[in-house]
Amino acid sequence: MSERLYKIQLPIFLTALFGILMILEHFFQMPSVVAGFNVTMRSFVTIVSAAALMLGIIFLTIAHVRTISEKKSEWYYSIFYIVSLLITAGLGMVGVRNESFLWIYNNMTSPIGAALYSLTAFYITSAAYRVFRARNWSASILLVCGFIVLMMLIPIGAIIFPPVVPIGEWLRSFPSSAGFRGMIMGTSLGVMGLGVRVFTGRQKEHLGIREERAGGE
Amino acid sequence: MSIIDKLLNIDQRIIFFLMFIALAFPILNPVILPMAVQDYSRKAFEFSDSIPEGSIVLFEGGLGAATYPQGGPGMVAQIYHMLTKGVKIVFFSIGTEQNVWTMKAIETALDKLPAGTPAENGVNWVHWGYIAGGESGVGSLVNDIRATVSADYFGTPIDDIPLLESVNDASAFSAVLWWGGSEGSMPYGIRQISVPFNIPITGMCTTNEVPNFSPYISAGQLQGLFGGVRGSAEYEYLLHLPGPALGQAMATNFGGLLWMVLVILGNVMYFIQRTRGEA
Numbered sequence: 001m002s003e004r005l006y007k008i009q010l011p012i013f014l015t016a017l018f019g020i021l022m023i024l025e026h027f028f029q030m031p032s033v034v035a036g037f038n039v040t041m042r043s044f045v046t047i048v049s050a051a052a053l054m055l056g057i058i059f060l061t062i063a064h065v066r067t068i069s070e071k072k073s074e075w076y077y078s079i080f081y082i083v084s085l086l087i088t089a090g091l092g093m094v095g096v097r098n099e100s101f102l103w104i105y106n107n108m109t110s111p112i113g114a115a116l117y118s119l120t121a122f123y124i125t126s127a128a129y130r131v132f133r134a135r136n137w138s139a140s141i142l143l144v145c146g147f148i149v150l151m152m153l154i155p156i157g158a159i160i161f162p163p164v165v166p167i168g169e170w171l172r173s174f175p176s177s178a179g180f181r182g183m184i185m186g187t188s189l190g191v192m193g194l195g196v197r198v199f200t201g202r203q204k205e206h207l208g209i210r211e212e213r214a215g216g217e
Numbered sequence: 218m219s220i221i222d223k224l225l226n227i228d229q230r231i232i233f234f235l236m237f238i239a240l241a242f243p244i245l246n247p248v249i250l251p252m253a254v255q256d257y258s259r260k261a262f263e264f265s266d267s268i269p270e271g272s273i274v275l276f277e278g279g280l281g282a283a284t285y286p287q288g289g290p291g292m293v294a295q296i297y298h299m300l301t302k303g304v305k306i307v308f309f310s311i312g313t314e315q316n317v318w319t320m321k322a323i324e325t326a327l328d329k330l331p332a333g334t335p336a337e338n339g340v341n342w343v344h345w346g347y348i349a350g351g352e353s354g355v356g357s358l359v360n361d362i363r364a365t366v367s368a369d370y371f372g373t374p375i376d377d378i379p380l381l382e383s384v385n386d387a388s389a390f391s392a393v394l395w396w397g398g399s400e401g402s403m404p405y406g407i408r409q410i411s412v413p414f415n416i417p418i419t420g421m422c423t424t425n426e427v428p429n430f431s432p433y434i435s436a437g438q439l440q441g442l443f444g445g446v447r448g449s450a451e452y453e454y455l456l457h458l459p460g461p462a463l464g465q466a467m468a469t470n471f472g473g474l475l476w477m478v479l480v481i482l483g484n485v486m487y488f489i490q491r492t493r494g495e496a
Contacts (some may be wrong), residue, residue, distance in 0.1 A: 113282025
């Protein structure tokens, strides 16, 4: 019973207490004691997040060291990770304004990151050529809208076919905006529902407890 | 196998090569063609231009290695714009990598400034560096700055920074400029700063994220938006500060046109096949 108290009930109570205090502060003027307490709690979040980053690096490194020691498939890639981590972290600890550290950013991270992101242009074009077909009415509408929006987005589009700008902006401001607004509202309602479930202890996954639910609850 | 089948099953490396030519040629041989400025970009520019001299703005630098090439030139233009107007800037990033790229943009903008423009670190601008905690970190920062940040990017204690003497929370800022790139973090700025403190916000995201934020523009919660490299190019164009984004935006002309030609070609061949009963 006592184990259940400190492993389940107490964390749920604390989650609900802190969560409700944060929500109340958002809508009402709270006494300075509560406001000050909330500031401290938010500072804790930044500290815990920074610590979690460190924890992530440690666990990832352990996983790669294990891959190398057990000679798992493609273990040699893990050596790249370890070497890159040691060099980058080492130089970063000397100083983030260190010239060698910035050299890595400017001459390695930047071109690699940009190249990876730009690869999508090549794969999307190849995929669109093969599968973007007007197979039925809905696919045709999607194709036409895609063309209009792309024409609007490329700088020369408005010169080739000027009406594409007002039509494209209308598509973006109304049908697309309405769809995304619905999605945002749906997500927000879902988050509110999830919050209520967490506060009332009906959702315990954040405590590492996965419960089997009967009857599809 | 018919010619149509062969064309429809063309080796994707040929498409990659054509796309490479379409993108590389205009970058290597830049020809700046006339360009229509999008409504969202114009709104963002006009809002930025209306920020009064002497104001302090909060600037989230969220561009990373992948997104800096498209948003970086626009971010440089925005920093240049603010500093030449006499607006003071407080930078921060919610990503570990992004705070380095923000510093790179600051340095690039400082190099471009006309001689004599006040741009002293700690007086006209300050960079807080990385703020951990995502949205909660932003909430913590803007409600009590000194409880969240103790020193700036260079390690200077914030109590020793003249620009921050009277800055204790977000109410000190006149505007928020949120260059979120592909972080998808712009709603953090809207929820944690713009709405509770009644501070207008504008910013930048990658092209594919523009539709995500269009509801905020139509609701008036976001003043405008620079989208992708086109947005950066439009900022350079509106500011009369030609830079790398204009050349890159011209490359998107050819890349976009190639995409459309290939999709039309694919559909024409598909219809021929369907008419023949082969598809």
